[in-house]
Amino acid sequence: MQLIRKISLCLFFLSLVLGGDKIAVATKVIGSVSYTRGKAGPKILKKGHIFESGDFLKTDKGSFAALIFIDDKSALKIKENTELVIAGKRSAKAIAKEINLDGGIIRAQVNKQQRGDFIIRTSVSVASVKGTDFWLISDKKTGDSVIGIDGVVTLMNQLSGESIDITSGITGFSSQDGGIQSFTTDPKTIPEDPTATEGDDKKLEIEFKDASGKKKTLIIKYK
Amino acid sequence: MKYQKSLFCNGIRIIPFLFLIQIGFSQTQILHHTPPPHGIIGQDLILHSAILEITDPIDATLYYRLPGGEFYQEIQFHKTGFNWEVLLPGFSLTENGLEYVIAFQFQDGRIASFPVEDPFNRPHFITVIPPEDSDDNGVFGELPNVDILILSPEPNAIVDQNSLLVAASFFNANNVDASTVRLLIDGVDISSKMMLEDGILSYDPGKMETGNHTIEIHMKDLAQQDLAPVSWSFTFGTNQKDIKEFIEFKGGFSSRVSAETVAGTPLNIAEIMGDIFLNAQWAKLTTNIRLTSRESQYLQPQNRLGTRFSFGSIMDLDIGDFYPRFNPFTIDGKRVRGIGVDADLKWVRLQYIQGELNREVHEQNYINGGYQILTDLTERKEDGSKTYYLDRTGFAFKRKISGLRLSLDLFSKLRAGVHFIKIRDDTTSVNRILNKAEFSSDSLVIGVTPGNYTIDSFREALTSVGHSLESPTSNWKGQKPLDNLVFGFNLGTSFDKKKLTLDFNWNMSLYNRDIWDGAMSRADLDTALDDSLDGWIGVQYDENGKELEGSSKIDTALILINPIKFQEIFIINTNMSPLVPIDINALKAHPISSIINMPSSAFNIRLRGHYARNSFLVEYRQVGPEYVSLANPFLRSNARQFTISDRVSLMNRSLFLNFGFKHLDNKILRTTINPLNTNTFFMNMTFLPGPGMPSIIVNYQSIGKNNEKTKLDSVGSTVIDLREDSKAASNMMAITVPFISGDVKQNLTLNIGNVTNLDNLIKKRSAGYLFPKTDSKTISINLSSTFPSQLKTITQFSQTKLEIPTMNGNTLVKTPYTWTNISVSANYRLFQDKMLAKGSVSLLNSQSQIKSQLLGFRAGADYRINKTLSASFMSQIRLNYIPSFKKDTLDNDGDGKVDNANEVLEINSTGIILTLQYNF
The missing domain is CATH 2.60.40 (Immunoglobulin-like)
Known part of the structure; x- marks a missing residue:
């Protein structure tokens, strides 16, 4: 019995050394999304999957995935045709997060009560964020666009070292040639978030109840 | 003589009742209150108090707050026949404990309080412990939270x-x-x-x-x-099904009717209380109502009607009775009847109040309650006739109040605000002449038959015998109309993620004790203190017109404000205080000290911190001797206080320690001789190891007083000893042991306390010196038992011993008083918990100079008629047994017979209370 306990303990510590830190959970998966861990082949991503640091994630055409980090509920939404590596280093109180985006479109909703660092890195740029909401469109041919939704994100071009702060309503562009600029966001360029636009017309039902308990419902339909 | 005897008999009868529920320390000769050993988190707590007064107070209020809190909440006591009771709502009892003050205000302006000394600066602290049934609730009312x-x-x-x-x-x-x-x-x-x-x-x-x-x-x-546990809800689908009701309303009404007789005096009270809450999402309406049969035109309002409209979290609008708070030095929860606006935009806040603190009362409903002859002011005319002076009495001016406070809170880093309050008595509010008010005239009014008169009949009577009457319609001799202006500012900041807060609050008051004559002009001021209209106030001259040296003079040109133009805000005349807010002579030498120590200023600086399970407080507070806020009549003036305290939780929040030190004195003015210093050290330990385990509460408080007097004083030829150097130590320990015997869950509580007073100058006193402080000892044992058959019983034994010092000639005598109380009460649930039957039997044995026993029975029931309606009935009877009345050769019961059997045992009081509660 003691031998089993010792073996179990050894296996436990071994798993801690060899295994990556568990850092996030997949909360929504639409279409064909796969992940790759270590040297194993790609596997289909399912809702509830727990990401370890170093997992590679790929969304195919028409697919979508959302994941949430377990330390501060920061969320990452990944649109179709996107490839990225999710990495994070766990400490006692926080996870230092780093997303290596290898092309595609993601939305980062970083909690204002974020405890660790949150960095998104592409081949061209580095976006360092704290308490913000933004889209990052990474195109290997042209560069990276950051569309600010809320808060502030610092966008830095890795080639030139220049950086700008992107705020709500502003789009920053970091190009392959080292340039970096910002301009007012054209609403048409904001990608659609499947978690916000799914379904048919939305309905708001307001239920009224009078003193006798009689109920009537007001239904408001909207897009 | 008959009256004296009656008073004596009634007094004997009343005294035991005062101590029926009292097992604690004797507080004053007027107000008796025994603080409970502890409260229970989330559970209502009833506090009892009793007064040794024949007349009822016009205001009986409990003030309570979280320990060290800025503001007091207030609840009115209600009379239950023998005692006054107030119900502290359960939500106010938290693990932090509670501080409270009891204040009874009487018609003649006297105030009796508990604690006796400086109650609002040193309120009584009670520990609050978790409920006995820890299966449902954790050690501190809730199970420990976990960060999921x-x-x-x-x-x-x-x-x-x-x-x-x-x-x-x-x-x-x-x-x-x-x-x-x-x-x-x-x-x-x-x-x-x-x-x-x-x-x-x-x-x-x-x-x-x-x-x-x-x-x-x-x-x-x-x-x-x-x-x-962690729980949350969600909706599956695309439509939300559980939208809150657009308009939500709820509330309740209760009516209470009591018919009681105490020592032959009937006491019948009917009250209706209610609250209505209406929530329309963006706006809320809350109304509180109390209608009582005690309402009278001869008293300040006893009814309450207040409505609050809340518009989101942005604005509250109060109409009717409400309880505004600016800060502890200005208005701090005193009732205002009028309008209040509180607009809070998070970073900026505006508070505005307008209304009245007191309503006008024209007279009292008894002889001499509207007029009184002041024979000392009778004037004799040259022709030998007299002019008698008839003064107005029994009135109260309408006291108007308006106030404004503007404050900022910038990013929780900087707090700042300014405020002012104006309070003025309306001299036009009281009827100048009362045609029907009766007053008595005795034989000192020569030629007029002694008896009761109205003003007209008395004038006629005087005129018929050649005298005259002076009955002024203003400038009455007794109560004067007052004026008060208070203004100030506050600054504050937070450090280290709000763990450390620093606040400074400064106020100044202008107070006028008599505004009958209105404001003075500059010329009036010039000649107010001297007779020379010379542009200087206070300059005196010798016979040759040369200025006398040593005069404290003020240049009227330096008076920036023209009193006449300023009179709408404050009435400036010689009755105001301060006449000069700052000591001009000291200003040059000690500018900062002079400003800080202005006699009409009040301020505090407070540092609070919350670190590593410690909650500490360091505060300096000073209220100048001339500082007055009529909106906060309980504020103690001429006091400066330094406080340092800490509350720490240890052993996974099982052990709480609360300790601190306070120094209080009245050395604000340099001219103060023999200041009274009070040093208080207090310590409380609460050990609550967990459910089903014994709990221990220990309180210790040491109060040292000295007035720095080293010599005896003399009044005329008599030498008196006014030296004070004493120490009062009070201890209290409560141990609660839960245990199970068979199927019965039991809680045994032992409570031991004592107060010991020590005179440090005892060896230096003369033989005839009376050290007038009373030692006391208290012990109580409670056993509460919960039986599986829906029966709950509480058995209680308590004993209080006092030793009251008196002088018998030159000999100090300590008269012992002992009260022993035994009671058993039981509750039993019937009809699927629809009914709760209640009953109790109690015996109070009083041993002092007169021995007596008091036997009490109570019986009643609560009945839940349906979900919204419940009724309650309670009856009580108390029998008084005084063996010595059998042989004292007096007619103690006033039935015309001496020492008959009825005198020994009599019905002392009876009462019936009916309550109906409706919730919707």
């Missing part, structure tokens, strides 16, 4: 099939035993299907029924103690 992060779905979110995943993170919950985690969805345990891996709980429930669902996570810590 809800990942999915978001609470109250609408989720579709693709997004439906139950997930929670235990990343920050290190003390949870993973093997004890259970997941319930809609009350169904699906723990066997969930995944819990590396502190991440996940479960995909698949397709669910459209509608609302609830998720619960239950768990224990590594010590296998229950932790607070």
Whole structure:
């Protein structure tokens, strides 16, 4: 019995050394999304999957995935045709997060009560964020666009070292040639978030109840 | 003589009642209150008080707050026949404990309070402990919380099939035993299907029924103690089904009728109380009503009617009775009848009040309650006739108040505000002439038959015998109309993520004791203190017109404000205080000290911190001798106080220590001789090891007083000893032991306390010196038992011993008084808990110079008629047994017979109380 306990303990510590830190959970998966861990082949991503640091994630055409980090509920939404590596280093109180985006479109909703660092890195740029909401469109041919939704994100071009702060309503562009600029966001360029636009017309039902308990419902339909 | 005897008899009868519920320390000769050993978190607490007064107070109020809090809440006591009672609402009893003050105000302006000394600066502290039934509630009212992060779905979110995943993170919950985690969805345990891996709980429930669902996570810590469950709701589908009702209303009404007789005096009270709450999402309306038969035109209002409109979290509008608060030095929860606006935009806040603190009262409903002859002011005319002076009495001016406070809170880093309050008595509010008010005239009015008269009949009577009457319609001799202006500012900041806060609050008052004559002009001021209209106030001259040296003079040109133009705000005349707000002579030499120590200023500087389970307070507070705020009549003036205290929780919040030191003195003015210094050290320990375990509460307080007097004083030829150097130590220990015997759950509480006073100058006193402080000892034992048959009993034994010092000639005599109380009370639930029958028997044995016993019976029931309606009935009777009345050769019961059997045993009091409660 003691031998089993010792073996179990050894296996436990071994798993801690060899295994990556568990850092996030997949909360929504639409279409064909796969992940790759270590040297194993790609596997289909399912809702509830727990990401370890170093997992590679790929969304195919028409697919979508959302994941949430377990330390501060920061969320990452990944649109179709996107490839990225999710990495994070766990400490006692926080996870230092780093997303290596290898092309595609993601939305980062970083909690204002974020405890660790949150960095998104592409081949061209580095976006360092704290308490913000933004889209990052990474195109290997042209560069990276950051569309600010809320808060502030610092966008830095890795080639030139220049950086700008992107705020709500502003789009920053970091190009392959080292340039970096910002301009007012054209609403048409904001990608659609499947978690916000799914379904048919939305309905708001307001239920009224009078003193006798009689109920009537007001239904408001909207897009 | 008959009156004296009656008073004596009634006094004898009344005294035992005053101590029926009293087992504690003797406080004053007017107000008696025994503080309970502790409160219980979330449970209502009834406090009792009794007064040794024949007349009822015009105001009986309990003020309470969280320890060290800025503001007091107030609740009115109500009379229950023998005692006054107030119910402290359960929500006010938290693990932090509670501080409270009892203040009874009488018609003649006297105030009796508990604690006796400086009550509002040194309120009584009671420990609050968790409920006995710890299975339902944790050590501090709730089970320990655990930091679990809800990942999915978001609470109250609408989720579709693709997004439906139950997930929670235990990343920050290190003390949870993973093997004890259970997941319930809609009350169904699906723990066997969930995944819990590396502190991440996940479960995909698949397709669910459209509608609302609830998720619960239950768990224990590594010590296998229950932790607070985490629960949240979500809606599956695309439509939210559980939209809150657009308009929500609720409330309740209760009526209370009591018919009691105390020592032959009937006391019947009827009251209706109610509250209505209306919530229309963006606006809320809350109304509180109290209608009582005690309402009288001869008193300040006893009825209450107040409505608050709340518009979101932005603005509150109060109409009727409300209780505004600016700060402890200005208005601090005193009732105002009028309008109040509180607009709070988070970073800026505006508070405005307008109304009245007192309403006008024209007279009292008794002889001499409207007029009184002041024979000392009778004037004799040259012709030998007299002019008699008839003064107005029994009135109260309408006291108007208006105030404004503007404050800022910038990013929780800087708090700042300014405020002012104007209070003025309306001299036009009281009837100048009362045609029907009766007053008595005695034989000192020569030629007029003694008896009761009205003003007209008395004038006629005087005229008929050649005298005249002076009855002024203003400038009455007694109460004067007052004027008060208070203004100030506050500054504050927070450090270290709000763990440390620093606040400074400064105020100054202008106070006028008599505004009958209105404001003075500059010329009036010039000649107010001297007779010379010379442009200087206070300059005196010798016979040759040369200025006398040593005059404290003020240049009228330096008076920036023209009193006449300023009179709408404040009336400036010689009755105001301060005449000069600052000591001009000292200003040059000690500018900062002069400003800080202005006699009409009040301020405090307070540092509060919350670190590592410590809550500490360091405060300096000073109220100048001439500082007055009529909106805060209980503020003690001429006092400066330094406080340092800490409250720390140890052993996983099982052990609480609360200790501190306070120094209080009245050395604000340099001219103060023999200041009274009071040094108080206090310590409280509360040990609550956990459910089913014994708990211990220990309180210790030491109060040292000295007035720095070293020599005896003399009044005329008499030498008196006014030296004070004493120490009062009070101890209290309460031990509660829960145990089970058979099927009966029991709680045994032992409470021991004593107060010991020590005179440090005892060796230096003369033989005839009376050290007038009373020592006391108290012990009580309570046993509460819960039987499986819906029966609960409480058996109580208590004994209080006092030693009251008196002088018998030159000999100090300590007269012992001992009260022993035994009582048994029981509650029994009937008819599926619809009815709660209640009864009690009590015996109070009083041993002092006169021995007596008091036997009391109470019986009644609460009945829940339906979900919204309940009724309560309670009856009581008390019998008084005084053996010595049998042989004292007096007619103690006034029945014309001496020493008959009825005198020994008589019905002291009876009462019936009916209550009806309706909630909707």
